[in-house]
Amino acid sequence: MPSRNGPCHCGSTIKYKKCCLAKDEAAQRALAPPPQPASRLIHHRGRPLLVSGGRDLPAGVLDHAVEFYAAKDRGEGPAAQLMRFVQPLLDGCDDDTQMEKMLNLGAVFWNLALVEDDEREELLAQTLSKLPNVPDAVEFRALAHDMVKRHKAMFPAMHR
Numbered sequence: 001m002p003s004r005n006g007p008c009h010c011g012s013t014i015k016y017k018k019c020c021l022a023k024d025e026a027a028q029r030a031l032a033p034p035p036q037p038a039s040r041l042i043h044h045r046g047r048p049l050l051v052s053g054g055r056d057l058p059a060g061v062l063d064h065a066v067e068f069y070a071a072k073d074r075g076e077g078p079a080a081q082l083m084r085f086v087q088p089l090l091d092g093c094d095d096d097t098q099m100e101k102m103l104n105l106g107a108v109f110w111n112l113a114l115v116e117d118d119e120r121e122e123l124l125a126q127t128l129s130k131l132p133n134v135p136d137a138v139e140f141r142a143l144a145h146d147m148v149k150r151h152k153a154m155f156p157a158m159h160r
C-alpha cells in the first residue's frame with residue numbers, strides 16, 4: 001500500500017491521495033466479494049443445497065436446483081426466486097423476527113416442493129418433528145401443501 005501523502009505509483013509527481021487513490025479504491029471495491037444474501041446455494045457433497053440464514057436445510061433434496069443456475073443466467077438469482085415464492089408468508093409479518101421466521105419457513109417449503117412427490121410426506125414429517133412451536137400440525141401441513149402447489153405453478157421448469 002503506497003502512502004497517501006507519498007508520490008503516486010503511476011509516475012505522476014502528484015501525491016497518491018490526489019492522484020490514483022480513488023481509482024485504486026474503486027478497483028478494490030469491485031474485486032471484493034458481493035455481500036451474502038439471506039439464502040443462497042452452495043454445493044454439498046457434489047449436490048446443490050439451499051442454505052438459509054446460515055443454517056443448512058436437509059441435504060439431498062434439491063435434485064432440480066440446477067434450474068436455479070439457469071434462472072440466474074436469465075437474471076433472477078435463487079434469492080430473488082425465493083423472495084417471490086415466500087411473498088404471501090411475508091405479507092402478514094409485523095416485525096423482523098417474524099419476517100426471519102417466515103423466510104426460514106419459506107426455504108423449508110421450497111425444499112419440500114423440490115423433493116419427489118413420493119418423498120415429500122417423509123420430509124414433511126421429519127420437518128415437523130424438528131420444528132418446535134408448531135401450534136397446529138394440520139394447519140402447517142395444509143400450508144405446506146399450498147406452498148408446494150404454489151412452487152409448482154411458479155417454477156414449472158424445476159418440476160419437469
Ligand SMILES: [Zn+2]
Nearest residue numbers: 008010019020
Ligand atoms: Zn497516479
